[in-house]
Amino acid sequence: MSDHIVCFSQVTKKYLGQVALNNVSFDLPRGKIIALVGPNGSGKSTILKLTAGLVHPSQGAVTVNGKTAERRIAGEVAYLSELDILYPFFTVAETIKFNAGLFADFDEQKAGEILSFMQLEPNKKVKHLSKGNRGRLKILLALSRRAPLILMDEPLAGLDPVVRDSIIRSMISYLDLEEQTVFMSTHEVSEVEPLLDMVVSVNGGRIMGIDEVDNIREQHGLSLVEWMKETLVK
Amino acid sequence: MSQAFNNTQPIYLQIMRRLCRQVVRGELKAGEKLPSVREMAVQTGVNPNTVHRVYMELERLAIAETRRGLGSFITEDTLRLKQLREDLKSEQIGSFIADMRETGFSPEEIMEGVRKELAIIKA
Numbered sequence: 001m002s003d004h005i006v007c008f009s010q011v012t013k014k015y016l017g018q019v020a021l022n023n024v025s026f027d028l029p030r031g032k033i034i035a036l037v038g039p040n041g042s043g044k045s046t047i048l049k050l051t052a053g054l055v056h057p058s059q060g061a062v063t064v065n066g067k068t069a070e071r072r073i074a075g076e077v078a079y080l081s082e083l084d085i086l087y088p089f090f091t092v093a094e095t096i097k098f099n100a101g102l103f104a105d106f107d108e109q110k111a112g113e114i115l116s117f118m119q120l121e122p123n124k125k126v127k128h129l130s131k132g133n134r135g136r137l138k139i140l141l142a143l144s145r146r147a148p149l150i151l152m153d154e155p156l157a158g159l160d161p162v163v164r165d166s167i168i169r170s171m172i173s174y175l176d177l178e179e180q181t182v183f184m185s186t187h188e189v190s191e192v193e194p195l196l197d198m199v200v201s202v203n204g205g206r207i208m209g210i211d212e213v214d215n216i217r218e219q220h221g222l223s224l225v226e227w228m229k230e231t232l233v234k
Numbered sequence: 235m236s237q238a239f240n241n242t243q244p245i246y247l248q249i250m251r252r253l254c255r256q257v258v259r260g261e262l263k264a265g266e267k268l269p270s271v272r273e274m275a276v277q278t279g280v281n282p283n284t285v286h287r288v289y290m291e292l293e294r295l296a297i298a299e300t301r302r303g304l305g306s307f308i309t310e311d312t313l314r315l316k317q318l319r320e321d322l323k324s325e326q327i328g329s330f331i332a333d334m335r336e337t338g339f340s341p342e343e344i345m346e347g348v349r350k351e352l353a354i355i356k357a
Contacts, residue, residue: 033281168279172275173276175282194280197283197284214244214246214287217243217244217245218243218244222242223241223242226241
């Protein structure tokens with residue numbers, strides 16, 4: 001088992017000739033909650049999609065849990081998309097059953113616990129859920145998997161403070177950091193800061209900084225938001 | 235959920251400080267069991283890794299000890315806890331004095347000022 005859960009080695013990604021990521025190399029350690037920060041269009045989603053094996057690098061290599069990132073690593077990675085990926089005609093319970101059928105590592109018992117923690121009604125149809133409850137359901141589906149890597153693309157975006165709070169608390173309660181690593185993109189930096197071990201900041205398709213949150217505070221005496229500003233303008 | 239943390243000090247240090255103060259105030263007693271890492275993480279709204287670090291650092295300082303399979307406990311060594319009390323006292327007073335000296339007060343003025351304020355509080 002390799003030391004790092006995610007390795008990017010000299011990765012470039014172009015979409016129709018446009019450079020989204022420019023010769024990026026970095027490694028992520030296991031058992032941490034790691035945020036990916038940067039302005040819109042900086043390359044965050046591209047990094048997450050490459051890690052999930054949903055797109056392929058134009059150059060370089062991405063490995064996850066020691067394996068090349070491609071479609072078939074879906075068993076290693078739980079990917080929470082920023083898009084609405086739920087079937088509207090399913091109920092909450094059917095959605096959970098469906099996902100349990102899709103993924104061998106899906107833990108239905110854990111899903112049940114998170115369901116009551118989130119106070120979601122199992123018999124409600126997805127199309128009748130509020131946006132906040134759809135956000136909660138997506139988190140439930142990601143946290144119920146025993147995948148070594150959980151990727152989340154903007155899990156808090158567009159949700160109200162109560163929902164964001166319940167999502168953060170469910171992550172603290174249900175993640176298994178001895179076995180799992182979380183890598184998530186977010187704009188809500190100050191809100192998730194107490195949750196984070198590490199931050200990767202990206203801008204213009206390049207990695208601008210990567211550090212442990214404790215280090216940033218201890219050595220630079222900066223809050224994350226200040227550190228971001230510093231790394232992003234250099 | 236989460237208590238507020240200041241922005242520039244590592245969170246594990248801030249939680250350590252809180253726990254130490256609880257010990258000195260007697261809210262946490264010698265030999266008392268600390269919440270599990272997960273419980274503490276949920277209570278404080280921080281990453282379980284952070285709580286793990288807090289417990290490790292407290293153990294390194296011999297203020298807490300981890301018993302295999304049982305969890306973390308405040309030490310039963312009351313001498314060590316007395317020492318902690320003294321350490322916190324001199325640390326606080328030290329930083330107060332440094333601050334006052336920097337503002338231009340003499341030791342006599344500080345002493346006199348402290349006595350006066352204490353008298354007011356007592357009254």
